[in-house]
Amino acid sequence: MSVKTTTLPKKYHEAVLRWKDVFLPDYDFLIENWDKHFPNDQTFQLCAYREMGMCAEVECGDMKGKPKAKKASELPEESAHHLFGAIRAQASTEFGSIQQHRLTLARAQEEEEQFWILRMMAEELRHGYQMLHLLAEDDWSSVSKDSTSDVIDDILSMNTGSHVLGAFNIDFDSFVDNVVFCALIDRVGKYQLQMQKISAYQPMAESMPQMLREEAFHLAAGVVPMRRFATAAAKGETFVTMEVLQKTINKWLPRGLEMFGDERGGGTNVRLGLKPMKNAEAQRQYYREVEKLVRDLNLRYLRARLENLTHGESEAVLDRILAGETVEGVRREDLLHMPHADFFRRRGMPAFKMTGSQGETFTSAHDYLQHLVRVLPESYRASRDYKDYADALLAVEAGTMTLEQASSRMPALRRVAGACPCSKSVRWVQDEPAAVTASEATAQPVA
Amino acid sequence: MTETTPGVRIRPLDELDISDIVAIDEKISGRYRPEVWERQIGYYLRRDPESSVVAEIDGKVAGFMLGEVRSGEFGLEEPTGWIEVLGVDPAYRGKAIGRHLAEAILEHFRQRGAHSVRTLVDEEKQGDIRSFFTALGFEPSTMRPFVKTL
Numbered sequence: 001m002s003v004k005t006t007t008l009p010k011k012y013h014e015a016v017l018r019w020k021d022v023f024l025p026d027y028d029f030l031i032e033n034w035d036k037h038f039p040n041d042q043t044f045q046l047c048a049y050r051e052m053g054m055c056a057e058v059e060c061g062d063m064k065g066k067p068k069a070k071k072a073s074e075l076p077e078e079s080a081h082h083l084f085g086a087i088r089a090q091a092s093t094e095f096g097s098i099q100q101h102r103l104t105l106a107r108a109q110e111e112e113e114q115f116w117i118l119r120m121m122a123e124e125l126r127h128g129y130q131m132l133h134l135l136a137e138d139d140w141s142s143v144s145k146d147s148t149s150d151v152i153d154d155i156l157s158m159n160t161g162s163h164v165l166g167a168f169n170i171d172f173d174s175f176v177d178n179v180v181f182c183a184l185i186d187r188v189g190k191y192q193l194q195m196q197k198i199s200a201y202q203p204m205a206e207s208m209p210q211m212l213r214e215e216a217f218h219l220a221a222g223v224v225p226m227r228r229f230a231t232a233a234a235k236g237e238t239f240v241t242m243e244v245l246q247k248t249i250n251k252w253l254p255r256g257l258e259m260f261g262d263e264r265g266g267g268t269n270v271r272l273g274l275k276p277m278k279n280a281e282a283q284r285q286y287y288r289e290v291e292k293l294v295r296d297l298n299l300r301y302l303r304a305r306l307e308n309l310t311h312g313e314s315e316a317v318l319d320r321i322l323a324g325e326t327v328e329g330v331r332r333e334d335l336l337h338m339p340h341a342d343f344f345r346r347r348g349m350p351a352f353k354m355t356g357s358q359g360e361t362f363t364s365a366h367d368y369l370q371h372l373v374r375v376l377p378e379s380y381r382a383s384r385d386y387k388d389y390a391d392a393l394l395a396v397e398a399g400t401m402t403l404e405q406a407s408s409r410m411p412a413l414r415r416v417a418g419a420c421p422c423s424k425s426v427r428w429v430q431d432e433p434a435a436v437t438a439s440e441a442t443a444q445p446v447a
Numbered sequence: 448m449t450e451t452t453p454g455v456r457i458r459p460l461d462e463l464d465i466s467d468i469v470a471i472d473e474k475i476s477g478r479y480r481p482e483v484w485e486r487q488i489g490y491y492l493r494r495d496p497e498s499s500v501v502a503e504i505d506g507k508v509a510g511f512m513l514g515e516v517r518s519g520e521f522g523l524e525e526p527t528g529w530i531e532v533l534g535v536d537p538a539y540r541g542k543a544i545g546r547h548l549a550e551a552i553l554e555h556f557r558q559r560g561a562h563s564v565r566t567l568v569d570e571e572k573q574g575d576i577r578s579f580f581t582a583l584g585f586e587p588s589t590m591r592p593f594v595k596t597l
C-alpha cells in the first residue's frame with residue numbers, strides 16, 4: 001500500500017489558499033497548536049493523496065471485469081457526465097461545510113472539542129482540494145463547456161445558500177450544530193466515499209481511502225461530544241439538554257436522508273459501475289447506523305443518571321423505559337428517539353407527507369407546522385431555509401404548487417450562468433443571493 | 448473486511464464501537480470507564496482507523512484490538528506495528544477471536560510497510576495475554592522497558 005501526494009497547479013492551489021484565508025481564518029492557529037492537541041500525529045498538509053495498488057477492474061454494473069478508466073476520456077459519455085456532476089457536488093459539500101462550521105466554532109465550551117472540529121474543517125478543505133485535483137488533472141471538455149478554471153472558480157465562489165446539496169445550505173446556530181452535523185451529515189459523506197471507493201474511474205477510487213480515514217475521525221468528533229452532552233445532561237448540568245440534542249437531530253437527520261438522493265433512484269450509478277448500492281439501500285443502512293447512535297446515547301445517559309446499573313441491567317431498563325414505563329424517575333420523554341424516516345422531508349418519496357417526528361400522521365399543514373414548533377430548534381425555525389419549507393408546504397396544501405414543484409424549490413432550483421448547459425446537476429440558487437460581506441467578495445478565487 | 452469463521456466478522460474500528468468496547472472492558476476490569484474509551488478511540492481513529500479492528504458476532508462487538516504503525520521511536524527507525532490495547536468478551540474467549548483480530552491487524556501492518564510487530568505485556572499480571580501472544584508466535588524481545596518511580 002503506498003500513497004502518492006500531489007499539489008494542484010499553482011494558480012488553483014493559491015486560489016484555495018485565498019479561499020482558506022476568508023473561510024478558515026483559524027487555520028494558522030490550528031497548525032501552530034497542532035502538537036498540543038494532536039501530539040505525534042503527522043501535521044496536516046494541504047495536498048491531494050492518491051492510494052496506489054487498488055483494484056484495477058470495474059467492480060459492478062455493465063462493465064464489470066473490464067479495466068477501470070484512468071482518464072475521463074476512457075469513460076462512456078454517460079458515465080463521464082455523471083461523474084463530473086458528482087465531483088462538483090462533492091467539492092461543493094466539502095467547502096460548504098467549512099462555511100457552516102465557522103459560524104459557531106468559537107462558541108464551543110471545551111477547547112478539546114473545538115480543536116477536533118477545527119482539524120476536521122482543515123480536512124474538509126483537503127477533501128475539497130482533492131476534488132479540485134480530480135477536475136484539474138483530467139480533461140472534462142467532452143462533458144463541460146466551461147474551462148477547468150471556470151468550474152473551479154464556480155465551486156470556490158459558492159456560499160451557504162448556493163451549494164448543490166440542501167444540508168450545506170443551512171446555517172448553524174450553536175456548537176451543538178457543529179457536532180450533530182459531524183455525527184449525522186459526515187456519516188452520509190462516509191457512505192458516499194465508501195461507495196465511490198469502487199468507482200470505475202480510477203482517480204476517484206484512489207482518492208477515497210485517505211478521505212475515508214479522515215472521515216472516521218470526523219464522525220468521532222461528532223459522536224464523542226454528543227456522548228459527553230448526554231452524560232452532563234444526566235448529571236443535572238444545565239448546558240446542552242437532551243431536548244436540545246433531540247431537536248438538533250430532528251433538524252439534521254431529514255437532510256441527511258435526502259442526501260442519498262430519491263429513494264427510487266441510484267440504479268444508473270450502479271449500472272455505470274460508479275457506486276455499488278442504490279439510494280434506498282444505502283439510506284436504509286445509514287438509518288440503522290443512526291439508530292445505533294441514538295441507542296448508545298440513551299445508554300450513556302441512563303448509566304450516568306442511574307449510577308448503580310450494570311451494563312446488562314441498563315440495556316434492560318432502557319427497553320422498559322422505551323416501552324413507556326417510568327424507571328427510577330426516568331421517563332421516555334427524558335431520552336432521545338430516532339426521528340421517523342418520513343419526518344420533515346421535502347425531497348424523495350416522503351416529501352411533504354406531514355409525518356411527525358415519531359411517525360404521527362397529520363392531515364392539515366397548520367397542525368403539522370404546530371408540531372414542528374414543538375420538535376425543531378427555535379433558532380432554526382427563524383431561518384430562511386425553514387420559511388421556504390413552510391411556504392412550500394402551505395402552497396402544496398392549497399394546490400397552488402405540485403409536490404414536484406415544491407420539492408425542486410428547496411431551495412429554488414435554477415441554472416446559473418456559467419453552469420454547463422448539458423449538465424443534469426443544476427446548481428441551487430436562492431432567489432435573492434445571500435449577502436456577501438466585503439471580505440468574502442474579495443475571495444474571488446481563480447483569477 | 449475479512450470474513451473469518453462463520454458468524455465472526457473482522458472490520459476496522461469505528462466510533463459507534465465505543466459502547467461495546469466500554470462494556471467489554473467493564474467485564475474484564477470490573478470498571479465502567481466511558482470517558483477513557485471515548486478519548487482512546489478518538490485517538491486511534493484519527494491516527495489510522497484501519498490499524499484498529501473489532502470482531503463482530505451477530506452484529507455485536509465481541510473483541511477489539513487497537514494499534515498503529517509508528518517509526519523513529521526507541522531507536523527503531525523502520526516502521527513497526529504496535530498492538531497497544533486488546534480485549535475479548537469473556538463469554539467468547541477460546542474461539543479464536545483474538546487470533547482473527549491479530550491476523551487482520553498484522554496484515555494491515557504489513558501493508559503499511561511494517562516488518563515487525565511489537566507489544567508490551569506485564570508478565571506478572573497478564574499471564575493470559577502473554578500466553579496468547581506466545582501462541583501467536585511472538586517472542587520475548589531483547590528490548591526491555593525501564594521504569595523509575597517518581
Ligand SMILES: CC(C)(COP(=O)(O)OP(=O)(O)OC[C@H]1O[C@@H](n2cnc3c(N)ncnc32)[C@H](O)[C@@H]1OP(=O)(O)O)[C@@H](O)C(=O)NCCC(=O)NCCS
Pocket residue numbers: 475510531532533534535536539540541542543544545546547574575576578579580582583
Ligand atoms: C488474551 C485474549 C485476547 C485472548 O482472546 P481469545 O479470543 O480467547 O484467544 P484465541 O481463542 O484467539 O486464542 C489464540 C491462541 O492463544 C491462546 N490463548 C488465549 N488465551 C490463553 C490463555 N488464557 N492461556 C493460554 N493460552 C491462551 C489460545 O490457546 C490460542 O492458541 P492456539 O491457537 O495455539 O490454540 C483474551 O483472553 C483477553 O481479552 N484477555 C484480557 C485482555 C485484557 O486484560 N485487556 C485489557 C487490558 S489491555
Ligand SMILES: [Fe+2]
Pocket residue numbers: 094123124127189
Ligand atoms: Fe469531507
Ligand SMILES: [Fe+2]
Pocket residue numbers: 124186189214215218
Ligand atoms: Fe467529513
